[in-house]
Amino acid sequence: MPEMSVQVESLFRPFLDSSSRTHWLGLVIFLVIGLVWVKRQKVSLGSVWQRFVRSTSTHLDVQLLIVNRLLKGLLTGTSVFATWWFSLRCAEIFRYCFGDSGGIIIPASMVSGVALYSVVLFLVEDVTRFALHKALHQVPLLWRFHQVHHSATLLTPLTFFRVHPVESILYQLRSILSVGFVAGLMYWWAGPTVTPLEVWGVPAIGFALNTLFGNFRHSHLFIQFPRWMELWLVSPAQHQIHHSIEVQHKDRNFGTWLSIWDRCSGTLVVSTQPPAGFGLVETNHQQGVVSAITSPLWRKYDSKTV
Numbered sequence: 001m002p003e004m005s006v007q008v009e010s011l012f013r014p015f016l017d018s019s020s021r022t023h024w025l026g027l028v029i030f031l032v033i034g035l036v037w038v039k040r041q042k043v044s045l046g047s048v049w050q051r052f053v054r055s056t057s058t059h060l061d062v063q064l065l066i067v068n069r070l071l072k073g074l075l076t077g078t079s080v081f082a083t084w085w086f087s088l089r090c091a092e093i094f095r096y097c098f099g100d101s102g103g104i105i106i107p108a109s110m111v112s113g114v115a116l117y118s119v120v121l122f123l124v125e126d127v128t129r130f131a132l133h134k135a136l137h138q139v140p141l142l143w144r145f146h147q148v149h150h151s152a153t154l155l156t157p158l159t160f161f162r163v164h165p166v167e168s169i170l171y172q173l174r175s176i177l178s179v180g181f182v183a184g185l186m187y188w189w190a191g192p193t194v195t196p197l198e199v200w201g202v203p204a205i206g207f208a209l210n211t212l213f214g215n216f217r218h219s220h221l222f223i224q225f226p227r228w229m230e231l232w233l234v235s236p237a238q239h240q241i242h243h244s245i246e247v248q249h250k251d252r253n254f255g256t257w258l259s260i261w262d263r264c265s266g267t268l269v270v271s272t273q274p275p276a277g278f279g280l281v282e283t284n285h286q287q288g289v290v291s292a293i294t295s296p297l298w299r300k301y302d303s304k305t306v
Helices: 002-016 024-040 045-054 056-098 110-138 140-150 157-161 165-190 204-217 236-242 260-265 289-298
Strands: none
Touching: 002 024, 002 056, 024 045, 024 204, 056 157, 056 165, 056 289, 110 140, 110 165, 110 204, 110 260, 140 165, 140 289, 157 204, 204 236
């Protein structure tokens, strides 16, 4: 029974964990704005609900949410330990290469330490997500697995969890390396007492962006920022363009929060028009959990796939 309760808790954690994009507070904001949008568009709320419930795309979102949560539940302890171990190794490497910092780079006051830790962690996390996301599109072997995410034809907040377990593991490894590196750097620079600014135990910058905008990225609400802001921050509209079925939008807008990485790599697209549709022209799997998990393991990359 204890094992069963742990598994059930793991399934609901995406909606209760403050580090999750689908934390309940973010979902409340999404639902309120979504209801306002439905009313202004004069769309039947019942038709929207029926489309959500009956969509095979949404069914796969839910199925993969369950699969990946069970997998993550098994690996959580290992991930925490690996991050801690890697951060200590990084601190040792910095100390070996540069000696004790003694706080001489910047006075290691509480305010400056917290601010620097928060900004560096956010930047490293964001650029590593961008790099991995771009690799998932441009490396044929990795694209096999990332197709599962892009085969969604109906975007909802649950689409965030629509990833192949192999991709989920890759992102977990990325998190271990990026968080461990920054933690090791800060441990070497200022000691173990300095931590990033947090809200409910979660880095504040990521929590704010997740809560305010995260759930709109995978939705049909085409929300844009002012033009000048779009050049710096990824709007929900930019990520919807990333999911577009249109050929001209292929391999664009890889960023998570900052659009400067896309600007630097020439992959940024800012459009004033919603995409004609979402999904892929061809996929290497069917809209079922067994096919989505197994087919990418053996089906070769298809160059025709958008």
